[in-house]
Amino acid sequence: MSGTGNPIQILFIQGGGEGTHDAWDDKLVASLQAALGPGYEVLYPRMPDEDDxxxxxWSTAIAAEIARLAPGAILVGHSVGGTIAIHTLAKRPALLRDxxxxxxLAAPYVGDGGWPSDEIDVAPGWASGLSAVPVILYKGDADDTTPMAHADLYARDIPHAKLxxxxxxxxxxxxxxxxxAGDIRQA
Structure with missing residues (x-):
């Protein structure tokens, strides 16, 4: 728990796709909250237009959610939610402050070697501002949605990240x- 006795906030950003909030990622949130216990509060906002x-x-919604967090909060982004969250933070490094x-978690990489995007511009050095906060990347080897190479591309672009x-x-x-959850407790 934080020094004030309040639970540590975990902002969980869902993945994309119709029904993801209520039928898929809700299970991840329940697992995370159960594993972390009462010293943590997992916040799980519904992202707008989850099917598209x-x-x-999403970046606007994520930035607004981050702005409401107490200092010392942790952001967890799953799938495309993680992709949008990390690029939001890279474009707006002031959001990293607290x-x-x-x-x-299983975030698709956007850019050369990853998936294309008309909306996310990935210029060389795009992640340089992220060094202000620890970044931990997770990839399951049985994931048939995003290739394992995407995690390696993030690790390349965010050199201080742990994979x-x-x-x-x-x-x-x-x-x-x-x-x-075990790693979150160590953060």
Whole structure:
């Protein structure tokens, strides 16, 4: 718990796709909250237009959610939510000020070698401002949604990031975020 006795806030940004908030990522949030226990509060806002995640719309929503967090909060982004969150933070480094860490779960990489995007501009050095906060990348080796190489591309662009490969985990981490909860407790 934080020094004030309040629980540490975890902002969980969902992935994209119709029904993701209520039928997929809600299981990840439940697993994370159960594994972390009462000293943590997992916040799980519904992203706008989840079936068609646009960078501008989601980035605005994510920035607003971050602005409401207490100092020492942790951001966890899953899938495309993680992609949009990390690029939002890179474009608006002032948002990093009060974050203790950023955890990206199976986030698709956008840019050369990854997936194309008309909305996210990935210029050389795009991640340079992220060095102000620890970044931990997670990728399951049974994920058939985003290639393993995407995690390596993030690790290349964010040199201080730690990359954890989890054996037997799919894109939804088999609905078990116990490992990630353990790392959050260390953040």
């Amino acid at each position: 995640p646009g960078f501008r719309t 974050l203790a860490a950023v955890f990206l 954890r490969r989890l054996n037997g985990r799919d894109h939804q981490f088999n609905n078990d975020l116990t490992d990630i």
